[in-house]
């Protein structure tokens with residue numbers, strides 16, 4: 001049997017991360033099993049399902065690399081098929097007509113629940129069941145003649161030959177009804193896997209109010225598609241060991257439904273940002289450089305006298321400190337201008353401190369004597385000077401860093417000094433001595 005899964009979103013103009021995570025799991029499962037991953041656009045709400053909303057959906061899927069097999073099925077084109085099944089159910093006594101609310105607007109078609117307890121084995125949650133007394137008959141065609149979600153969803157899943165329905169656990173209650181529909185239609189039921197929701201820090205469903213919640217927002221914020229994909233895949237699934245940074249192929253290879261957790265998964269923005277840094281560092285250096293340069297150009301920070309060689313060295317040095325391409329502008333401006341700012345606290349703590357400038361002056365002269373300005377040479381000189389004076393090396397290291405970059409933290413100091421180069425390092429140290437001795 002070929003596995004067939006589907007993603008069946010109702011386009012609203014936004015693609016919530018919870019929904020797209022369902023798509024990711026369907027995609028991973030289908031790819032892992034060598035099956036098919038299909039797309040069904042549940043666009044029966046014509047007011048919300050505008051062309052633009054559908055475009056947003058397709059674009060989000062493409063950006064994340066969620067390629068689907070076969071042509072997408074647009075549910076709005078399937079109304080006649082849905083109604084034909086309703087007729088059949090009526091004729092076989094599985095449904096009846098009722099003038100709902102006595103409006104006189106015509107009869108709705110109501111599905112007759114079989115009057116028995118319903119149960120199924122969920123691939124993630126285990127055995128689930130619901131007592132007959134808790135399930136009521138439900139409308140499948142409204143009195144205005146339009147099919148209801150339950151009917152359309154099941155009829156289309158049968159039509160598409162779906163073998164595994166993987167969706168959010170807000171649909172568990174619907175599944176009992178859907179099972180009754182499958183039985184009445186005489187179709188084989190697919191397997192069901194209900195995904196726990198994504199929650200906020202308070203354990204409530206994660207929503208817009210908690211921060212970015214839509215795929216487009218993460219894209220705008222500068223996240224890489226591979227990082228968002230990897231992060232969302234791990235939000236509720238684990239490959240069974242401690243590995244977290246995974247390529248798409250690795251995830252395909254390792255993905256199974258029995259490793260999907262049944263409890264809710266909490267959204268963690270800091271973790272997602274970390275993940276972005278990890279995937280950023282996996283990109284080829286040249287590609288990172290091109291994208292960083294674009295950011296600088298956009299912000300008017302690029303200058304034509306920045307050599308390509310220097311730029312690549314900076315990007316390489318920054319490594320996974322560049323979590324977003326925009327970090328090159330926000331965090332690393334000091335590599336490209338002499339006009340950088342000093343962080344106030346860092347300057348107070350490291351430069352306006354008894355003896356700090358004196359040490360820096362001495363160090364500056366030692367640096368000036370160096371013929372080759374290499375990280376190892378610089379380190380040797382600094383440690384030598386500290387030792388001679390019986391200082392902790394930190395007495396020199398911290399002030400130099402703040403003088404040269406304006407910042408308390410950053411990449412390895414000696415490598416950073418080497419990249420910035422002798423002339424500029426010396427002049428920056430001079431400048432700091434003048435400025436902070438006032």
Ligand code: GLU
Pocket residue numbers: 007008009010042153166167168171
């Ligand atoms: N359109 C429904 C939704 O977005 C489909 C649910 C399903 O996957 O069956 O929630």
